Amino acid sequence: MIAEIVSIGDELLTGQKVNSNARFICSALAGAGVGVKRIIVCADNEDAIAEQFADSLERSDIVLVTGGLGPTRDDRTKYSAQRLLEKELVLDQEVYARTVERYRRSGREPSPYLKRNAMVIDGARVIHNEKGLAPGMIIHCLERFQGHYLVLMPGVPEEMEAMMRSAIVPFFSEKSCTVIVHSHIKTTGIGETALADIIRVIEDNVPDGTSLAYLPHAAGVDLRVSSIGIDKEVVDKDNRKVVEAIAEAAEEFVYATSDITLEECIGRFLVSGGLKIAAAESCTGGLVASRLTDVAGSSRYFLQGFVVYSNDSKEKNLGVRSETLALRGAVSEEVAGEMAQGCLLRAGADMAISSTGIAGPDGGSEAKPVGMVCLGLANRKENNRVEIETTTFYTHGDRLRNKIRFSEAALRMVWKKLRDLQAQD
Amino acid sequence: MIAEIVSIGDELLTGQKVNSNARFICSALAGAGVGVKRIIVCADNEDAIAEQFADSLERSDIVLVTGGLGPTRDDRTKYSAQRLLEKELVLDQEVYARTVERYRRSGREPSPYLKRNAMVIDGARVIHNEKGLAPGMIIHCLERFQGHYLVLMPGVPEEMEAMMRSAIVPFFSEKSCTVIVHSHIKTTGIGETALADIIRVIEDNVPDGTSLAYLPHAAGVDLRVSSIGIDKEVVDKDNRKVVEAIAEAAEEFVYATSDITLEECIGRFLVSGGLKIAAAESCTGGLVASRLTDVAGSSRYFLQGFVVYSNDSKEKNLGVRSETLALRGAVSEEVAGEMAQGCLLRAGADMAISSTGIAGPDGGSEAKPVGMVCLGLANRKENNRVEIETTTFYTHGDRLRNKIRFSEAALRMVWKKLRDLQAQD
Secondary structure (H helix, E strand, O other): OEEEEEEEOHHHOOOOOOOHHHHHHHHHHHOOOOEEEEEEEEOOOHHHHHHHHHHHHHHOOEEEEEOOOOOOOOOOHHHHHHHHHOOOEEEOHHHHHHHHHHHHHOOOOOOOHHHHHOEEEOOOEEEOOOOOOOOEEEEEEOOOOOOEEEEEEOOOHHHHHHHHHHHHHHHHHHHOOOEEEEEEEEEOOOOHHHHHHHOHHHHHOOOOOEEEEEEEEOOEEEEEEEEEEOOHHHHHHHHHHHHHHHHHHOOOOEEEOOOOOHHHHHHHHHHHHOOOEEEEEOOOOOHHHHHHOOOOOHHHOEEEEEEEOOHHHHHHHHOOOHHHHHHHOOOOHHHHHHHHHHHHHHHOOOEEEEEEEOOOOOOOOOOOOOOEEEEEEEEEOHHHOEEEEEEEEEOOOOHHHHHHHHHHHHHHHHHHHHHHHHHHO | OEEEEEEEOHHHHOOOOOOHHHHHHHHHHHOOOOEEEEEEEEOOOHHHHHHHHHHHHHHOOEEEEEOOOOOOOOOOHHHHHHHHHOOOEEEOHHHHHHHHHHHHHOOOOOOOHHHHHOEEEOOOEEEOOOOOOOOEEEEEEOOOOOOEEEEEEOOOHHHHHHHHHHHHHHHHHHHOOOEEEEEEEEEOOOOHHHHHHHOHHHHHOOOOOEEEEEEEEOOEEEEEEEEEEOOHHHHHHHHHHHHHHHHHHOOOOEEEOOOOOHHHHHHHHHHHHOOOEEEEEOOOOOHHHHHHOOOOOHHHOEEEEEEEOOHHHHHHHHOOOHHHHHHHOOOOHHHHHHHHHHHHHHHOOOEEEEEEEOOOOOOOOOOOOOOEEEEEEEEEOHHHOEEEEEEEEEOOOOHHHHHHHHHHHHHHHHHHHHHHHHHHO
16 A cells, blocks of 8 residues: 655744654654655645545545644645545544543543534544544545545644554554665765666676665765555565575674664673673774764763873873873874873773874864874773774864764774674674 | 666665655755656566666656665666666776775775776766766666656665765756755754744745755754756845845844754864863764864864763863762763863863763663753853853653754753854954
């Protein structure tokens, strides 16, 4: 079954609100085997709404509408639908009784509006609103629109969400005979084009019904593999096959085949290895520590972080030697290495990551340009020996982007180390 | 002029992403005197896209498209437009040269994709992509679509936003023959409804052509005052009058009447006062330091940060007393105060901010619930006396939102102190 969403509300067209309702509905329907093919945002205008309903009902099995069901003058949804479908509005006694009772319970005098609120389209399946007043409706449009469904819901997110969960998803799950499976492949350290190069052959040969989407973001690019079909077993198998092939071809860059963040992935390695981590940051300014502690339960493995902007603080807090700073400069692999080592020892950690670089926009030179970062990783070995690795990474962007990419490179270095350590076990 | 937005991308139809691009475009166009009447999200499918372009170009003066301009196979936008408009694709030498140069600078071998990337629709006004690869285009559809405009932009938000600001808004502003002035009022520590209450009378009495938009975000709410008209002097005056009235009515919450961040505002105070700051963080995990160092030139005033998750690290690094930790608990104003004092002294700073709280989802109790944070502010006075202030702030959200709001509350405390100090001078 194919669905489309019509969101009604001027506030969505003036940039005041983002259409988060549509996102919720898409997610919920995906789980019911219903694919959404279109989302339309439309103004609070009775003619525009009716016209949109006609267009949408013509081409889609299900049209889900949010908004415009409230009590005020600009709420036109119900009237547009009624006019288009040439149906009567009838009083739903149960909706009316429930809302009057709700008013009474909260000590309010039932408003005359409650009667208008309880008027529903004749023949509609009524969905009670557990979180608010306006009832939802599922209307089976038999005559004019080939048995397609028009679903009306309020625009208030918690009211709509409750209706989706309790009534609408179950209703269409039963009706839909298709299965849709989505999988995620999360990568780090590779751009969209390079990734496409690596997996070209796989992409050219995906089974029918399976498709691939690239989802680039500030720190990297993720992939989504979607498979659709009738037989759950076949759909699952097709999907898994593609995911496994990509994960193998891009192994070096794939940190997960589920929808988790790189910092969550690192957290799982640290917990399973019983390891504690610390961070020493210059140019990332606390962002590495902040990302590591974005993970619930990170206090189990994250010990502490140092944000050492000045040379003085690098020496005092981490024991970086003034000779190294003078000889190599603050932005150097030598300083990154000493930062990581000092951080590990002072925090009593098993692993420490450090960053020192030039986020920009100023402070770059030919030898050390804006977008350059030196990273250090200290790793405690047997007999308290400390192993140090360092690397240099280049990117180009504005200050905020550079910070994000530097932090991603730092987390990537940690992830790779943890993965290698686990492989050795 | 009437516009409509077409957002392309399966990730918007599966519920993975919310359509925040559309919101940005609506806001930006409002500023150019262009009203958006419809937003459509459409799948990555060449036929569906072409059909949608035709529908939209038929009824709207401007159709703005985001997404599907990337290098991979599922990026169909350019080809759909080319087919629909019956135009050739031609290589734009400048786009090609720029992208090759960008690859070279970052030490990568130019990929064969770069040539496909630089193919643009014949006759289009090309918009260079300062933040990424794919060029944008403004296509004037003379023959078939009554001189309407088709605008193609990438789907990556920062790339699209830069194009809107630098090229597209100015282009259509000029076409719409109107003068538009936007001002920003940046607030902290107040919600949308409370702010609306405070400025209701002003809002009810704005001059004709001036409008107000509330722009809520994770950390607070900003306002945009837009004035539109023919005469620049009148438009400027109308706009300024409203901005001044709001800034006065909501003085306690307004940190700027220009588009700067709270951390930039703090940076300006610190630079002008010749003051140095440091941060000691538990529950914010480095986010306060990271936000302070998001500001270009922050190395002039940001000395260092401590991320002290464990009790042990609070004692060792900041000199928090073990008795205070035992008696009051790690999440307490007493510990926050000692953290700030220790941080100030150890960093040799003039001011230090600290946070200790419960970001969740676990770790809360009745007395100290998830969403509670204690903040400390240490301020160096004459004769090296240190003044300590503490406060407790409550919010409720998931872990990431709590971290953002905690960091906002901490920065707000710093901002207020700096403002008061300056007022005393």
